[in-house]
Amino acid sequence: MTAAAAGPAVTGHSGEPAARPASRLRPGWQVVAAKEFADHILSARFYVLLIILGIAALIPIYFAAERIRSLASGASGESAVFLALFTLSPQGIDLLRVTEFIGITAPLLGVAFSFDAVNGERHEGTLPRLLSQPIHRDDVINGKFLAGLGIIGLVLAAVVLVISGFGLFRLGIVPTDVDVARLAAWYLLTGLYVAMWLAFGMLLSVVIQRAATSALIGLGAWLFVAMPSPLPFGQLLVNIAGGVLAPASGNPDQILAAASTQQFLMRLLPSTLYREASITILNPLVTTASTPATLSQYIQAAQQLPTTQMSFDQSLLIIWPHIVVLLAITVVCFALAYVAFMRQEVRA
Amino acid sequence: MPRPGRAREPMPRKRDRGTTVPIEPEAGTEPLPIVAKGLTKRYGEVVAVDHLDLEIEPGEIFGLLGQNGAGKTTTILMLLGLTEPTSGWARVAGFDPARRPLQVKRRVGYLPDAVGFYGAMTGRQNLRYTARLNGLSRDDAEADIEAALGQVGMAARANDRVETYSRGMLQRLGIADALLKDPTVLILDEPTTAIDPLGVVEILELLRRLAHERRMAILLSSHLLSQVQSVCDRVGIFAAGRLIGVGTVEDLATRFGESEDLVEVGLELGRTTDRQAAAAPLVRLLGELADVRSVRPLDGMDGAVIVHAAPGAGAGVRAAILGLAASGTLPLTSVRQVVPSLDDIYRRALEVRGLAGHGEVAA
Numbered sequence: 001m002t003a004a005a006a007g008p009a010v011t012g013h014s015g016e017p018a019a020r021p022a023s024r025l026r027p028g029w030q031v032v033a034a035k036e037f038a039d040h041i042l043s044a045r046f047y048v049l050l051i052i053l054g055i056a057a058l059i060p061i062y063f064a065a066e067r068i069r070s071l072a073s074g075a076s077g078e079s080a081v082f083l084a085l086f087t088l089s090p091q092g093i094d095l096l097r098v099t100e101f102i103g104i105t106a107p108l109l110g111v112a113f114s115f116d117a118v119n120g121e122r123h124e125g126t127l128p129r130l131l132s133q134p135i136h137r138d139d140v141i142n143g144k145f146l147a148g149l150g151i152i153g154l155v156l157a158a159v160v161l162v163i164s165g166f167g168l169f170r171l172g173i174v175p176t177d178v179d180v181a182r183l184a185a186w187y188l189l190t191g192l193y194v195a196m197w198l199a200f201g202m203l204l205s206v207v208i209q210r211a212a213t214s215a216l217i218g219l220g221a222w223l224f225v226a227m228p229s230p231l232p233f234g235q236l237l238v239n240i241a242g243g244v245l246a247p248a249s250g251n252p253d254q255i256l257a258a259a260s261t262q263q264f265l266m267r268l269l270p271s272t273l274y275r276e277a278s279i280t281i282l283n284p285l286v287t288t289a290s291t292p293a294t295l296s297q298y299i300q301a302a303q304q305l306p307t308t309q310m311s312f313d314q315s316l317l318i319i320w321p322h323i324v325v326l327l328a329i330t331v332v333c334f335a336l337a338y339v340a341f342m343r344q345e346v347r348a
Numbered sequence: 349m350p351r352p353g354r355a356r357e358p359m360p361r362k363r364d365r366g367t368t369v370p371i372e373p374e375a376g377t378e379p380l381p382i383v384a385k386g387l388t389k390r391y392g393e394v395v396a397v398d399h400l401d402l403e404i405e406p407g408e409i410f411g412l413l414g415q416n417g418a419g420k421t422t423t424i425l426m427l428l429g430l431t432e433p434t435s436g437w438a439r440v441a442g443f444d445p446a447r448r449p450l451q452v453k454r455r456v457g458y459l460p461d462a463v464g465f466y467g468a469m470t471g472r473q474n475l476r477y478t479a480r481l482n483g484l485s486r487d488d489a490e491a492d493i494e495a496a497l498g499q500v501g502m503a504a505r506a507n508d509r510v511e512t513y514s515r516g517m518l519q520r521l522g523i524a525d526a527l528l529k530d531p532t533v534l535i536l537d538e539p540t541t542a543i544d545p546l547g548v549v550e551i552l553e554l555l556r557r558l559a560h561e562r563r564m565a566i567l568l569s570s571h572l573l574s575q576v577q578s579v580c581d582r583v584g585i586f587a588a589g590r591l592i593g594v595g596t597v598e599d600l601a602t603r604f605g606e607s608e609d610l611v612e613v614g615l616e617l618g619r620t621t622d623r624q625a626a627a628a629p630l631v632r633l634l635g636e637l638a639d640v641r642s643v644r645p646l647d648g649m650d651g652a653v654i655v656h657a658a659p660g661a662g663a664g665v666r667a668a669i670l671g672l673a674a675s676g677t678l679p680l681t682s683v684r685q686v687v688p689s690l691d692d693i694y695r696r697a698l699e700v701r702g703l704a705g706h707g708e709v710a711a
Contacts, residue, residue: 026480026483028481031477031480031481032481034480035477039466039468124464124465124466124467125460125462125463125464125465126464126465126466128430128458128460128463129458129463129464129465129478129522129525130481132430132453132456132458132460133453133481133482134450134453134454134481134482134483134529135450135453136450346425346430346431347461
């Protein structure tokens with residue numbers, strides 16, 4: 001209570017030396033998230049994010065416009081022409097499909113925005129100072145996670161809106177309610193996929209002391225899990241593992257077993273889950289998430305009339321397991337990061 | 349497995365720590381800023397802090413002295429609730445740091461060892477972040493930041509990016525950062541390392557003012573003993589996790605001071621190449637004086653020797669030396685009584701406690 005007597009050179013709010021009322025405190029995670037968000041916007045990786053997702057937006061504008069126009073003129077109103085903006089692959093190149101492109105780059109972005117979240121603070125020597133402020137320890141990790149998710153979600157939303165706007169104004173395609181719902185579901189699905197990789201990067205940043213090492217591990221995981229057909233490291237591994245587990249020989253039963261083993265193994269990769277789910281949710285013509293493994297399945301799939309369309313909730317039902325698994329991986333990664341961070345010594 | 353602080357303030361557990369001390373201050377009482385009883389931290393087999401008992405009064409500057417690895421930082425982290433004690437308890441501003449860490453952190457300004465700031469932000473922006481984390485309103489914050497920057501002499505460089513700062517400037521900014529929340533307790537881990545000698549005087553002067561004018565309790569740790577000597581009301585000597593001596597510098601000097609009176613004698617040896625040979629007859633002369641036990645050359649100072657006299661005989665020996673000088677047999681340049689510095693006390697304390705081996709590292 002002597003603070004009021006402080007000399008002119010000494011700072012002081014007069015009055016109680018006790019802490020300020022807690023009611024005026026914004027929750028710690030909000031302050032951390034706001035600061036991290038501002039940091040991200042000024043950082044070099046934000047420009048990388050803009051460029052990569054900018055390319056995603058340019059694909060339909062430069063490549064797909066022609067095909068969409070011809071498709072639109074020939075199609076009946078119901079076949080979700082609007083969504084074709086996101087699913088068409090110009091010149092038959094898979095990589096240039098918007099969903100595919102985002103599916104490949106999203107993991108990289110997720111890891112890029114979180115690989116140094118905690119070990120970066122440690123390296124700069126700011127962690128003890130940050131944790132000695134009146135915030136909960138998990139506010140740090142929660143705030144950082146939300147800031148990363150917020151910034152990627154924001155730019156992703158901008159990209160979706162730019163493509164949609166292009167479709168509306170230049171091509172004159174108007175989305176139906178269902179199209180909008182499907183697009184929103186795909187946006188949330190992509191957000192979940194990004195969140196999964198953010199959580200993975202966060203885990204690396206907590207467990208691994210050096211930011212460079214965690215970046216390399218994140219990059220390696222991305223290379224094996226998310227890279228598609230041109231450099232199918234993940235597929236290669238799955239093929240080898242599948243070959244060991246269920247070798248395909250002449251016997252049709254064995255071939256079938258090998259195929260389903262391989263599909264099972266592929267589905268262990270979150271990238272497969274995301275790819276299957278995003279194709280299903282954006283294309284009402286896709287009636288099954290699995291690739292046909294047997295001849296009869298293939299025939300069955302081919303025999304379906306092109307007019308057989310899934311309603312939105314039916315599509316959602318098909319990919320529900322995918323969503324649950326992606327969510328589970330995200331939760332596990334984040335929980336591991338969380339627990340590791342809580343138990344870690346402040347100076348390590 | 350070490351179990352550092354929890355995030356959410358946990359509910360008071362049934363399993364008590366063998367104490368009935370409340371974890372929050374009782375209404376109407378003004379609690380001691382820092383109390384610790386039997387505070388112990390073990391990392392597996394290693395005992396980092398061993399049954400620490402400590403009490404610090406409001407307005408007191410307490411110096412925690414010890415070499416690297418003595419357990420100073422671990423003690424500080426336990427007081428802040430950043431790491432959980434293995435046993436024993438502490439109260440900071442009346443709150444239990446292990447169970448009410450937020451209450452403690454609201455009241456304690458902390459300067460970590462090797463403090464860091466976000467390099468891409470300016471000093472002022474870094475302080476703004478701290479202000480927001482402490483819930484200061486925008487207007488309050490700007491005025492407080494300005495005042496804190498002025499106090500540590502960083503106002504001129506506040507708008508430069510932190511990555512351009514020197515180590516000493518980071519340290520000053522760290523003190524400003526700790527002052528921003530208007531703390532009742534200030535805990536400074538090695539506050540004067542890397543600050544230039546003139547800066548150290550300023551910083552110590554600031555600390556003294558904060559303690560005396562605002563009754564702030566200040567706990568500072570240091571291994572630069574002579575710097576801290578001038579500012580601390582009391583010091584605690586810390587070695588191998590234990591507090592081996594607590595008190596004012598004078599108290600400790602009598603407890604751990606030399607058991608002999610020391611007199612430093614400067615000798616005029618002339619321009620000879622073999623100084624030892626030139627000094628030898630003079631050393632013998634000094635050794636023959638009454639009450640003198642031994643004479644040792646002082647390292648690094650040519651022509652200076654330390655005369656070890658029996659306790660209480662220092663004045664007599666000095667008079668005798670001056671007598672020799674007056675009679676012309678001793679080419680004397682100086683005679684000085686040696687007062688034990690904190691460094692000497694520290695070394696002696698370690699010797700007395702049989703920890704001298706560790707002391708070598710500190711020097």
